[in-house]
Each structure stands twice: as structure tokens, then as C-alpha cells.
Amino acid sequence: MNAPKLSAKSRVSAEEWQRRVELAALYRLAALYGWDDFLYTHISARIPGPEHHFLLNPMGLWFEEVTASSLVKIDLDGNILDEGEYGINYAGFVIHSAIHAAREDAQFIAHFHSDDGMALSSQKDGLLPLNQRALAIVPRLAYHDYEGIALNLDERERLVADLGDKNLLLLRNHGTLALGRTVGEAWTRIYGLEKAATAQIRALSAGRDGVLIAPEAAQEEVRRQTAPGAPRPGGGDGDDGDEQRRKTDRLNWEAIRRKVERHSPGYEQ
Numbered sequence: 001m002n003a004p005k006l007s008a009k010s011r012v013s014a015e016e017w018q019r020r021v022e023l024a025a026l027y028r029l030a031a032l033y034g035w036d037d038f039l040y041t042h043i044s045a046r047i048p049g050p051e052h053h054f055l056l057n058p059m060g061l062w063f064e065e066v067t068a069s070s071l072v073k074i075d076l077d078g079n080i081l082d083e084g085e086y087g088i089n090y091a092g093f094v095i096h097s098a099i100h101a102a103r104e105d106a107q108f109i110a111h112f113h114s115d116d117g118m119a120l121s122s123q124k125d126g127l128l129p130l131n132q133r134a135l136a137i138v139p140r141l142a143y144h145d146y147e148g149i150a151l152n153l154d155e156r157e158r159l160v161a162d163l164g165d166k167n168l169l170l171l172r173n174h175g176t177l178a179l180g181r182t183v184g185e186a187w188t189r190i191y192g193l194e195k196a197a198t199a200q201i202r203a204l205s206a207g208r209d210g211v212l213i214a215p216e217a218a219q220e221e222v223r224r225q226t227a228p229g230a231p232r233p234g235g236g237d238g239d240d241g242d243e244q245r246r247k248t249d250r251l252n253w254e255a256i257r258r259k260v261e262r263h264s265p266g267y268e269q
Contacts, residue, residue, distance in 0.1 A: 006069060007068075007069050007269055008020065008068065008069040008082075009068075009069070015047070015048040015049075016047050016048070016073075017068065019045050019046075019047055019048065019055065020045075020055060020068035020069070020071050021068045021267070021268045022045065022108075022183040022253070023043060023044070023045040023055055023068075023071060023108070023183070024066050024067050024068040024070075024071060024267040024268065025183070025256055025257060025260045025267050025268075026043045026108070026110065026183060026186070026187060026256070027043055027057060027063045027064075027066040027267070028063065028064060028066065028260045028263075028264040028267045029187065029256055029259065029260055029264075030043065030063050030110070030112065031062065031063035031064040031264065032064075032259065032260070032263055032264060033191075033194075034114070035112045035114045035117075035194060036062065036063035036064075036112075037112070037113040037114075038062075039059060039060060039061070039062065039089075040089060040113065041092075041111055041112050041113045041175065042056055042057055042089065042092035042095070042096060042109075042111050043057070043108065043109065043110045043111070043186075044056050044092070044096040044100065044108070044109045045107065045108050045109075045183075046100050046106065046107050046108075047073065051075065052075070052076050052100060052101060053073055053074065053075050053081060054073070054074060054096065054097070054100050055071040055072065055073055055074075056071065056072050056074060056088050056089075056092055056093065056096060057071065057072070057088075057089075057092070058070050058071065058072050058084070058086030058087070058088065059086060059087050059088055059089045060086050060087075061086065064264060066267065067266065067267055067268070067269045068267065068268055068269060069269060070084075070086065072084065072086060072087070072088050074088060074093065074097075076097050076100070076101050078090070078093045078097065090151060091149055091150040091151055092111070094150045094151065094152070094153060094155065094156060095109075095111060095150050095156075095159065095177075096109050096111070097156065098155075098156030098157075098159050098160050099159070099160065099163065099179060101156075102160040102163075103160075103163075103179065105167070105179065105180075105181045106179040106180075107179075107180065107181050107182065107186075108179065108180045108181075108182070108183055108185070108186035109177065109178070109179045109186065110177065110178050110179075110186050110187070110189075110190040111171075111175060111176070111177040112175055112176050112177075112190065112194065113174070113175040114175070114176065114194055114197070116194065116197040116198040116201045117175050117176040117193070117194055117197045118173075118174070118175055119197070119201050120170065120176075120196075120197035120200055120201065121170050121171060121172055121173055121174055121175055121176070122172075122173050123200075123204075126141070126143060126170060127141055127170065127193075127196060127197070127200065128200060128211070128213065129213055129214045129219050130199065130200055130203055130211060130212070130213065130214065131196070131199055131203075131214070132222070133192055133195055133196045133199065134196040134199065134200065135214055135218070135219055135222040135223075136192070136222055136226045137168060137192055137193055137196050138219075139223050139226070140166050140167055140168050140189075140226075141166060141168045141169070141170060141193070142162055142163050142164055142166035142168065142169050142170070143162060143169070143170050143172060144158070144159050144162040144163070144169060144170070144171050144172060145162075145172045146171065146172045146173035146174055167179050167180065167189060168189055168193050170193075176190065176193050176194060176197065177190075178190035178193055181249075182249045182253065183249075183252075183253050183256065184248070184249040184250070184251070184252030184253040184256065185245075185249055185252070187252060187256060188248075188252055229242060231244065
């Protein structure tokens with residue numbers, strides 16, 4: 001079965017269409033990096049507005065087939081608000097609805113079952129401070145213990161409590177998750193976590209004894225440098241941390257679109 005051909009652009013608001021295009025691009029990008037899992041795992045986006053409606057991938061399409069029009073709009077109770085031939089994966093609804101409902105900054109949520117991400121999630125010590133990428137992630141990373149396939153609604157409360165105010169989550173024995181206020185922020189965070197997972201799995205492949213943990217002073221310095229609102233060298237005159245973040249988000253989104261347009265066109269249909 002091919003992806004739907006009819007465009008949803010004419011029947012949704014401009015804000016919703018923009019969010020659909022951004023989310024479809026993320027699905028295609030995840031596929032290009034090999035971080036999809038057949039028809040499973042999910043990236044979601046909240047639709048602007050007070051209703052807390054959000055978009056999720058249709059059950060039945062590969063990530064590389066997802067388009068802006070094929071995304072499924074649902075509410076926090078799991079009701080499908082679109083008319084279409086595809087439904088959703090219920091476990092994806094449970095995880096994503098919990099975070100969208102609890103966190104205003106969770107405009108985009110990416111959750112993967114990559115090989116290295118699952119391997120990291122199965123390690124007792126979690127993410128170790130082994131390299132510069134990991135050092136920037138460790139202070140922002142939360143953990144949620146495995147309770148089985150995410151089909152029980154009462155798990156949502158515990159998942160949100162474990163996430164707290166962090167923006168990265170390692171679901172034990174399961175996979176990775178990141179959230180962001182923008183498409184660029186969500187991608188940057190999940191990309192960093194996935195790459196840190198790969199680096200750790202490779203570093204530990206020869207055993208734990210010879211692994212070099214970063215010095216505590218360096219760990220503290222990276223925590224200071226990457227704290228929310230911390231200014232970054234190279235910003236314009238008068239730029240604060242938030243303005244630099246917005247500039248970075250724009251650059252990240254532009255880079256995402258260029259790569260997807262080169263290698264996986266058609267997502268904006």
C-alpha cells in the first residue's frame with residue numbers, strides 16, 4: 001500500500017500544516033540515519049492551540065514513507081481526529097500523550113529503538129561521562145524503569161515523574177527519548193543521545209577496566225558551559241543564551257530540510 005496522495009494542506013490551519021511538515025521531515029531524517037524500527041517507535045509534535053492535540057505517525061507506513069498529510073491527529077484521550085485509512089500504535093500514544101500533557105516545552109518528542117540506544121538502556125550504570133558529548137548530556141538525562149510494553153495508562157504518571165524537568169530520557173531496557181520546543185532542538189537532543197550511546201557501546205566493547213572517565217573538574221566545567229541560558233562564545237553583540245539558542249534552532253531546521261530534500265524528497269506533501 002502506498003502513502004496517501006491527497007494533501008491535508010487545504011483542510012488544516014497554516015500553523016498545523018507547518019507543524020506537519022516539520023514532523024514529516026524528522027521522520028525522514030530518522031530513517032536516513034537508520035534510527036527507525038520497521039513500523040514502530042515514534043516522533044510526535046503538538047499542534048499549536050489550547051486543545052493539546054498532537055500528531056503521530058500512522059501505523060502501517062515506514063518512516064521513509066511518512067508525509068505531512070499522512071500524519072495522524074489525536075487528542076490526549078487517544079481519539080483519532082482525522083479521517084483516514086491508518087490508525088496509530090497505542091504504545092506510542094501512551095508515552096507521547098503523557099509528556100505532551102505534562103510539559104509545555106514538549107512541542108516535539110522523539111523516541112527511538114536504535115541498536116545502540118537499546119544497548120545503552122540495558123546497562124546498569126546508564127550513560128557514563130566518557131566523552132565531550134556524553135558530558136553535556138548527563139546533567140539533562142533522566143531514567144525510567146521498564147514496566148513492560150507501554151500499554152497501561154497508569155504508567156504515564158510515573159514516566160512524567162521520572163522525566164521531571166529534564167529533556168532527555170533513557171527508558172530502561174527499551175530505548176531513547178528527547179523532547180524540544182522546536183524541531184531543531186528535539187533533533188539536536190536525540191541526535192546527541194544516540195551518538196553518545198554509540199560511543200559508549202564502542203568504548204566498552206573491550207571491557208570496562210581500561211575506560212577513561214572524564215575528570216570531575218572537566219565534568220563540572222561542561223555542566224556550567226551547557227547550563228540553560230549560558231552564553232555561548234561567538235554570539236552577536238548583546239546576544240544572551242536564549243537568543244543564541246533561537247539562532248541555533250533556525251540553523252538546525254534549515255540543515256534538516258536541506259538533507260531531507262536531497263535524500264528523501266516528498267515529505268511536505
